[in-house]
Amino acid sequence: MNSHWWHLVLIVGLLCSLGAACSSVPATEMPEPSESVTPLPLLSKPLRLFLVYSYSPAAPRSGEIRLGILETLARQGYNFFENTLELGEFSLNITAETAPEELASLAQEAVQAIQNYSPDVVIVLNDEAARAVIPVYPDLNRPFVFCGLKGNPQDYGLNRPNVTGVLEHPYPLQTARMAMEITQKQDNFMVLGDDSPVGKTIISEVYRQLIADTTLESRPELRITSRWEEWQQLVLKEAAASDFILLVGYSGLQDREGNTISDREALQWTLQNAPVPVFGLWAEATHEGAVGGLALTQYEQGVTAAEMSLHIAQGASPSSLLATQPARNILTLNFAAVEHWELHIPLAFLTTARIYRRFPAPEEGGR
Structure with a gap:
């Protein structure tokens, strides 16, 4: 199968899988409310x-x-x-x-x-x-x-x-395939997360899904730490040998004195200093400067x-009522990050993605 047809098959397959997990949304900076289900009868009391x-x-x-x-x-x-x-x-x-x-x-x-x-x-x-x-x-x-x-x-x-x-529960396979198509690289990528109890639980499941899929062309390389200094070295040095970073979690990082690094600081620093494109599994990462992903909100x-x-x-x-995932998740893209990394986005992605335009992430101010 030649390169043109391989890319076409990958895009169609990815969009089919995305369609099962997210609905089409307009290109906009602000989240829009989900379509409401048919209203239930109002209770007789508050x-x-x-x-x-x-x-x-x-x-x-x-x-x-x-x-x-x-x-x-x-x-x-x-x-x-x-x-x-x-x-x-x-x-x-x-x-x-x-x-x-x-x-x-x-x-x-x-x-x-x-x-x-x-x-x-x-x-x-x-x-x-x-x-x-x-x-x-x-x-x-x-x-x-x-x-x-x-x-x-x-x-x-x-x-x-x-x-x-x-x-x-995030969608790592769809996001990894999206990243491979956008970066046009299929060698290896870093799966990066924190070592907190919750962080370890989610990144272990993410990595399990990635290595279990024999059709995934690129090789995932798992990196977990709770130490802020080690995190910085992983991003600054080791990630340079990867095609991209799949960012999973960053909530349990601590400095040498045992002080917790805030989620916002960890995310912004990572996005500002990564030597390769970053893709995220949560919408907040794309909002702040990651390239994109099939995201949870x-x-x-x-x-x-x-x-x-x-x-x-x-x-x-x-x-x-069975425990369930949200009925609606979103394909996210950040145009500013795309421009920064000089990437090219397939038109099919643009018709279904929620678009953000922030990069690099600002160091001051809150969301």
Whole structure:
């Protein structure tokens, strides 16, 4: 098969696989809300919802999930202005320095807060809070919806009749094939992630999928670390021998003094200093300067969690709702990164991608 036909087959195959996981969206800088499902009958009383955060509610990932939840509920008629929604919240504020004993104590505080509020549904954000709070909650009649779960629910003790939720499992094969087509290189690429418990879980699964696919032309090379200085050396020196970097996670990095490097700092530094193009599995990476990827968004996870919660509030048993991925994920491209790396994008990608235009990532200001 000659080069022209090989590229055509690769693009068609990739777009078919993308179509199964994401829907077409306009080229725009701002996220757009998902199409709402058919509205359910409005409850005869306000919906009482309780959110449990792993990290600070002000963290970008927490905020995006929360926004997806609240906007979805508003489209279904539940909001604060008409008194159709009542919201309780509790944050574990977990950091890399949080000791297991402290986490157990925080989990009990969360349990008490939930019991005091007596919500219709509890939504628990991210892995740490899910595995700390849900298994120790004593009442199996209280419905829980986890959201943004990277690990296996059974491994976390979440296989309970009152629990369902939204999984956060990325699409590494599709993104790697996309990167190979855009860079026109098929030798090797670096799979880079952090060594935190959650980070290790997700990058191990990503790498397993990559090496299990015998049709993948390029060779993935796994690199994991929790040390910031080692991370910097991997990016600055070792990555130069790779075709591109597949960036998985960067939440558990620490400097020599044991201080945690913020997600934003780690991402921006990596994008600014990488000697080869970076492709990401989450939309925030492309937004900040990665070339692109078939991306997960926290907003869409919030949308799915809200829809599940409404079905439960209407009488559905959590056990009847299978844990699932968000219904909608997005193909992302960053035109500024494409221009920086002097890459050429197949026209077929441009018709389905959400477009960003930020590169390099700014060092100041928040999202």
